[in-house]
Amino acid sequence: MAIQRRRFLQAAGVGAILGLSGCTGDSSPPQAGEGETTASGGTSGGATQELTLATTTSTYDTGLLDAINPVFEEKFDARVKTIPQGTGAAIETARNGDADVILVHARGAEDEFLEEGYGVNRRDVMFNDFVVVGPADDPAGINGMSSATDAFAAISDAESTFVSRGDDSGTNKKELLIWDAAGVSPAGKWYREIGKGMGDTLVQADQSGAYTLSDRGTYLATKDNVDLEIHVQGPLKDGPTILKNPYGVIPVNPAKYPDVNYPLAMAYAGFLTSPEGQEIISDYTANGSQLFFPNALSESPQFDQYVPEDYDGGNTSASVSDPQFEQWVSENVPEDF
Amino acid sequence: MLGLGDLNLTYLVSITFVSLYVSTLAVLFSAAIGLPTALAVGFRDFRGKSIVTSVISTGMGFPSVVVGLVVLLLLSRSGPFGEFELLFTPEAMILSQTVLALPVLVSVSLSAIQSVPQDLRDAAFATGATPADVGLLVIREARYGIVTALLAAYGRAISEVGSVLIVGGNIVFSDSTSFTRTLTTAITVEARKGNIETGIALGVILLALVLSVNALGARFRDRTPGGERQ
Amino acid sequence: MTDSNRVVGHESVGESASVETRLTARGLTHGFGDGAILEDISITVEPGEILAVVGPSGTGKTTLFRLLALFEQPDSGTVEVGGEDVWAMPDEQRLAVRRRIGMGFQTRSLFSTTVADNVAYGLRVRQSWRTRLRDAVEDAFGQTEPSPTVERALETVGMSDKIDRDARSLSAGEAQRVAIARALAPDPDVLLLDEPTSNLDPRNTAAIESAMREARDRGIAVALATHDMQQAQRVSDRTAVLLDSTCIESGPTDRVFETPSDDRVRRFIEGKLVY
Numbered sequence: 001m002a003i004q005r006r007r008f009l010q011a012a013g014v015g016a017i018l019g020l021s022g023c024t025g026d027s028s029p030p031q032a033g034e035g036e037t038t039a040s041g042g043t044s045g046g047a048t049q050e051l052t053l054a055t056t057t058s059t060y061d062t063g064l065l066d067a068i069n070p071v072f073e074e075k076f077d078a079r080v081k082t083i084p085q086g087t088g089a090a091i092e093t094a095r096n097g098d099a100d101v102i103l104v105h106a107r108g109a110e111d112e113f114l115e116e117g118y119g120v121n122r123r124d125v126m127f128n129d130f131v132v133v134g135p136a137d138d139p140a141g142i143n144g145m146s147s148a149t150d151a152f153a154a155i156s157d158a159e160s161t162f163v164s165r166g167d168d169s170g171t172n173k174k175e176l177l178i179w180d181a182a183g184v185s186p187a188g189k190w191y192r193e194i195g196k197g198m199g200d201t202l203v204q205a206d207q208s209g210a211y212t213l214s215d216r217g218t219y220l221a222t223k224d225n226v227d228l229e230i231h232v233q234g235p236l237k238d239g240p241t242i243l244k245n246p247y248g249v250i251p252v253n254p255a256k257y258p259d260v261n262y263p264l265a266m267a268y269a270g271f272l273t274s275p276e277g278q279e280i281i282s283d284y285t286a287n288g289s290q291l292f293f294p295n296a297l298s299e300s301p302q303f304d305q306y307v308p309e310d311y312d313g314g315n316t317s318a319s320v321s322d323p324q325f326e327q328w329v330s331e332n333v334p335e336d337f
Numbered sequence: 338m339l340g341l342g343d344l345n346l347t348y349l350v351s352i353t354f355v356s357l358y359v360s361t362l363a364v365l366f367s368a369a370i371g372l373p374t375a376l377a378v379g380f381r382d383f384r385g386k387s388i389v390t391s392v393i394s395t396g397m398g399f400p401s402v403v404v405g406l407v408v409l410l411l412l413s414r415s416g417p418f419g420e421f422e423l424l425f426t427p428e429a430m431i432l433s434q435t436v437l438a439l440p441v442l443v444s445v446s447l448s449a450i451q452s453v454p455q456d457l458r459d460a461a462f463a464t465g466a467t468p469a470d471v472g473l474l475v476i477r478e479a480r481y482g483i484v485t486a487l488l489a490a491y492g493r494a495i496s497e498v499g500s501v502l503i504v505g506g507n508i509v510f511s512d513s514t515s516f517t518r519t520l521t522t523a524i525t526v527e528a529r530k531g532n533i534e535t536g537i538a539l540g541v542i543l544l545a546l547v548l549s550v551n552a553l554g555a556r557f558r559d560r561t562p563g564g565e566r567q
Numbered sequence: 568m569t570d571s572n573r574v575v576g577h578e579s580v581g582e583s584a585s586v587e588t589r590l591t592a593r594g595l596t597h598g599f600g601d602g603a604i605l606e607d608i609s610i611t612v613e614p615g616e617i618l619a620v621v622g623p624s625g626t627g628k629t630t631l632f633r634l635l636a637l638f639e640q641p642d643s644g645t646v647e648v649g650g651e652d653v654w655a656m657p658d659e660q661r662l663a664v665r666r667r668i669g670m671g672f673q674t675r676s677l678f679s680t681t682v683a684d685n686v687a688y689g690l691r692v693r694q695s696w697r698t699r700l701r702d703a704v705e706d707a708f709g710q711t712e713p714s715p716t717v718e719r720a721l722e723t724v725g726m727s728d729k730i731d732r733d734a735r736s737l738s739a740g741e742a743q744r745v746a747i748a749r750a751l752a753p754d755p756d757v758l759l760l761d762e763p764t765s766n767l768d769p770r771n772t773a774a775i776e777s778a779m780r781e782a783r784d785r786g787i788a789v790a791l792a793t794h795d796m797q798q799a800q801r802v803s804d805r806t807a808v809l810l811d812s813t814c815i816e817s818g819p820t821d822r823v824f825e826t827p828s829d830d831r832v833r834r835f836i837e838g839k840l841v842y
């Protein structure tokens with residue numbers, strides 16, 4: 001019964017796609033169906049495999065993924081279903097097993113995701129930085145400050161309007177981290193949480209003469225539409241390190257969700273961190289500026305990308321007992337081994 | 338032209354198609370469920386009938402985002418119907434749109450159906466109609482109001498953004514064909530990017546679409562029975 | 568009177584001529600919650616006769632006719648068609664019996680469509696869903712000729728020239744005549760007419776009365792509810808008088824009008840009984 005129902009719905013889905021391609025006249029291959037499965041396995045039943053990528057709006061709205069994904073699709077005979085969300089929502093989607101891989105920028109939340117066992121094999125992919133932007137007349141007088149926390153404190157003191165994403169995105173998480181570091185808990189009429197994407201937020205900040213924290217990429221892509229100026233630069237232009245904005249790719253753990261397309265997710269992570277993927281990232285520009293800086297390739301080891309940020313590395317040296325490993329052995333290795 | 342920026346024709350046509358496809362199927366499904374419901378509620382007296390009708394009209398104002406979240410919970414791989422792998426598909430959008438369109442369709446058609454005089458139902462019965470025949474006749478007699486109900490439901494479905502964004506995932510493939518992106522969710526993308534003009538241009542397309550659907554419906558609705566045959 | 572001289576309805580799914588078609592009510596008692604509207608009423612309508620049911624307004628003529636048309640089950644008593652208790656039958660058989668009864672209503676009851684469609688309604692619902700679907704599709708794409716049955720039924724009430732009109736545009740009298748044609752089209756064995764001519768002009772009244780006679784002459788059992796004494800005298804073969812919730816007198820119309828056995832009946836006939 002359940003199987004039949006699923007078939008039916010699949011058929012309906014195929015109908016939608018076929019109708020669609022018939023309508024638009026493009027020659028893309030039909031995606032779901034009863035065709036043969038490629039050697040690399042996975043759960044989707046067609047010749048072309050599908051990868052569900054939950055990602056932040058910044059990678060999507062800047063157009064970076066439009067440059068990367070077609071190359072990946074070509075190479076791996078795959079179709080990428082990109083779901084642009086805030087980082088928090090993207091991680092939540094993956095936590096529910098509804099995505100195969102995530103590309104996000106909130107190291108603290110990523111670590112938590114990994115520690116809970118939902119993700120495996122995290123890799124650094126690229127970074128750019130955040131900038132503090134605001135109206136040209138700079139009512140809080142923060143222009144040129146070299147410290148983001150000082151700038152935030154000044155905005156709070158002057159009670160200049162500040163627009164916050166307020167959507168649990170990577171940018172929002174970073175903003176809260178800066179308020180925290182500045183020792184301010186922002187409150188009052190001047191501080192507005194708006195629960196919107198980065199572009200919306202920039203537009204709203206522009207309209208209400210407010211400051212906001214933006215990733216450089218979206219700011220550059222949106223610059224033509226708004227009159228906001230950068231008052232505090234990020235580390236890409238000698239700004240404070242706290243404004244660094246690193247992106248990571250994390251496949252969803254197939255031990256938690258056996259139905260995820262883990263091989264393809266690993267292929268995606270591999271592609272992003274490959275010389276080819278990294279080159280696409282470094283070649284990608286908007287309004288004449290490079291938006292993201294690839295940092296996956298390095299001749300020296302970069303262990304910090306595999307472990308939580310605050311990991312002390314202390315308690316699993318070879319001489320100390322490892323209860324987790326011992327438990328694993330007792331559960332999984334036969335007595336008579 | 339039109340300030341559509343770098344949006345290509347394939348993209349425009351396919352998001353429009355997804356909008357139409359999802360809303361049309363959603364309205365058809367809600368009509369299949371809603372009209373018999375309206376008939377049953379309209380002509381049967383039972384305890385708690387007034388509660389049922391007020392629940393239905395409350396449903397008209399139900400926030401679409403909440404519907405989206407509930408459908409998300411149900412269809413997620415970690416949810417009860419996860420095995421069907423329906424999340425982030427047009428089918429999931431059809432489901433949430435059906436839920437949203439249903440109360441609109443039922444309450445508007447309910448009042449149309451209730452205004453069909455008892456005398457006509459009696460006449461049908463006395464002319465040999467079965468209960469199913471009487472139901473069909475009532476739908477025919479109330480067709481003006483029912484088409485209005487269908488149009489209202491269609492308007493609710495096609496202009497809705499909250500739930501389709503959540504359960505559809507706003508997916509476009511890299512060849513610019515839409516999988517789960519609709520005109521409305523495309524507008525949110527443009528708004529997020531600060532491309533207000535492009536967003537408005539998409540809004541104009543949406544409006545034109547709703548207008549043509551309404552014009553079609555109104556044409557059908559206003560055909561007089563005398564002119565309908567011969 | 569036999570079925571052999573019937574002309575209407577080779578198309579209809581009517582019953583064969585051999586079936587006995589007498590409609591009998593025995594000991595009908597019915598009410599709507601507070602007290603009985605009808606009490607212990609027994610009447611019979613024979614094939615090929617017109618029975619007039621007369622009585623002042625509010626005595627329950629409509630209620631009685633609705634029971635005879637099988638709208639609802641009486642609180643007690645039986646309705647029999649051809650000697651069989653209708654409410655003891657399984658639903659399907661009762662539907663078949665119900666389809667041998669046609670009814671005309673006191674109020675305007677035409678559907679919002681053409682005259683032809685209205686009259687064809689009874690024929691249509693008797694067809695299989697497949698046929699109906701096919702007809703609907705044919706209807707939607709091109710012209711369909713009205714069936715001869717529909718034309719003949721309209722002829723009976725003198726409304727042939729209005730066959731293509733929107734029923735909503737008809738006058739009250741015309742609408743009533745079309746409604747009777749609709750009841751006649753499926754070739755019923757029993758025709759119940761509930762005050763078909765109240766508020767109508769003499770010309771429409773005459774048309775309806777002649778349709779009634781024609782139906783009787785074809786062997787249909789006709790029952791007519793009316794409070795018009797002259798009409799009862801004019802058209803009916805037998806008369807039943809309803810007063811104070813019950814049938815106080817019934818018999819051949821001439822006898823009832825000339826020598827009523829009940830004094831109230833005499834005063835009612837003479838128009839002296841005021842309610």
Ligand SMILES: Nc1ncnc2c1ncn2[C@@H]1O[C@H](COP(=O)(O)OP(=O)(O)OP(=O)(O)O)[C@@H](O)[C@H]1O
Pocket residue numbers: 599604622623624625626627628629630631673762794
């Ligand atoms: N559905 C109903 N519920 C309650 N009372 C009803 C209902 N139908 C009829 N009655 C009552 O039953 C009584 C008989 O009504 P009925 O319509 O049968 O009278 P009638 O003889 O047809 O009158 P008229 O000549 O005015 O048509 C009236 O008092 C009416 O109010």
Ligand SMILES: [Mg+2]
Pocket residue numbers: 628629630673761762
């Ligand atoms: Mg009456």
